[in-house]
Amino acid sequence: MNTIPNEKLKKEKFDQVLRVAIILVVGALAPLFDSTMVNVALHTIAADMKADISIVQWITTGYVLAMGLAVPISGWATKRFGGKRTYIFSLIIFLMGSICCMLSWNIGSMVAFRIIQGIGAGLMMPTLQTVLVQVAEGRNLGKIMSIVSIPAVLGPILGPVLGGIIVSGLNWRAIFWVNIPICIVGILLALWGIPTDKLSEKKNSLDVVGLLLLSPAFAFLIYGIAQIAQHGSLSSRAVYVPIIIGIVLMASYVIYALNTKREPALNVRMFKSVNFTASNILLIFSGIITNGAMLILPLYYQEVRGASALSAGLWMIPQGIGMLLTRSWVGKVADRDGSRNIVLMSLAATAIGTLPFAFASTDTNLVILSIALLIRGAGLGGLFIAIMMSAYIGFQKEQIPHVSIATRIFQTIGGAFGSAILATVLQRHMVGHVGSDLHAVAGAFNVSFWWAIGLTVVAAIPTLFLTMRKRPEQEVVMQEK
Secondary structure, eight states, X not given: OOHHHHHHHHHHXXXXXXXXXXXXXXXXXXXXXXHHHHHHHHHHHHHXXXXXXXXXXXXXXXXXHHHHXXXXXXXXXXXXXXXXXXXXXXXXXXXXXXXXXXXXXXXXXXXXXXXXHHHHHHHXXXXXXXXXHHHHTTOSHHHHHHHHHHHHHHHHHHHHHHHHHHHHHSOTTHHHHTHHHHHHHHHHXXXXXXXXXXXXXXXXXXXXXXXXXXXXXXXXXXXXXXXXXXXXXXXXXXXXXXXXXXXXXXXXXXXXXXXXXXXXXXXXXXXXXXXXXXXXXXXXXXXXXXXXXXXXXHHHHXXXXXXXXXXXXXXXXXXXXXXXXXXXXXXXXXXXXXXXXXXXXXXXXXXXXXXXXXXXXXXXXXXXXXXXXXXXXXXXXXXXXXXXXXHTTTOBGGGHHHHHHHHHHHHHHHHHHHHHHHHHHHHHHHTTTTTTOHHHHHHHHHHXXXXXXXXXXXXXXXXXXXXXXXXXXXXXXXOOO
């Protein structure tokens, strides 16, 4: 007799979750569009501000490092002030940074204001995940992650195209204008539609020691990894020194977190879960597979096929369409059957979609390559959703911020590794051939794509340790202790 009321309650709950998800996605579009558009505008900014490219690259590096420093703070902020307040605060910080970037007067001010943006983005993304999982109470995580993944899909597709149009038709400063309405609408929607958190009576104090170890460790690792592409190997001091410092700080944090009597910034004991550990290892691989190829695919169209930056961005659209096509289907199947088979199928589709580029020459049919990108995108869409859903399984409400921090850290490290590894492989095989022998240049890209395929195949190993089927006791337990 209670079936109809219960079904009605479930529908109302899912409608609330859907509303919150859409609101959070709107705000997340700002940092995801911003990053890709700024990359397109770097050359123009360098010329306008009469700055060397070695200095201009800090516009991107400073942003990423600031984001890395802010990510571990998000867990404490969410518990101390609530997810809604933290999310709105992060949007305000990003909005302020965007306005300041638009008004920057030299390269130094631009880098400083990009750091402000990075802090906002670093707080925003893990807080977004935490708020959504808590509002959903651990149910329908596959469907939820398929919604959250929308900005990650739209950013790389539309960002370069919009950036190219804006830089060509207006001015590079107009890129930051785009963020202003997005952030304002995101703030107003969040005030209206995100439920206010019930804060614990026990006020969580900031784990200063843990943050002084974890945040710099993350930042040093990201910086060192990013330097690999610029210096071409691990043997450069600019590469191995920050990486070693990052590893030492990370090891020190693990020792500290295991022995402290207070709640650490990131609870490393969660890695006792084989499923959680495998999920985070896969996030590294997914970052490599996605970001690495995302870097070299447009370059293939520009360097080998002679496309403009805008045309290269347009040729990438089939990959984004593929990612959008698999979102809803993957979410439903992952909720029903768990993540392992979905991830394996997604890896297979990604490898198959990348394979034509490993053989592509100077005259390979562009329609065939577009179909390959559609297949590759379908694989990438399923990959991220299933892994993220799997990472949250089995944890209680108070542990959700820790999961969000961990997944963001490993995803970012993977993305940095992907860009660095494939860029280095490409550079080494292109030495002496740039602009002189297109067939040799095409061959260099072939080798890089083979690396991407190889790493995709290797990712199948940690996939075997994921949960096969999501049993009721494996649901995220959304209750206070």
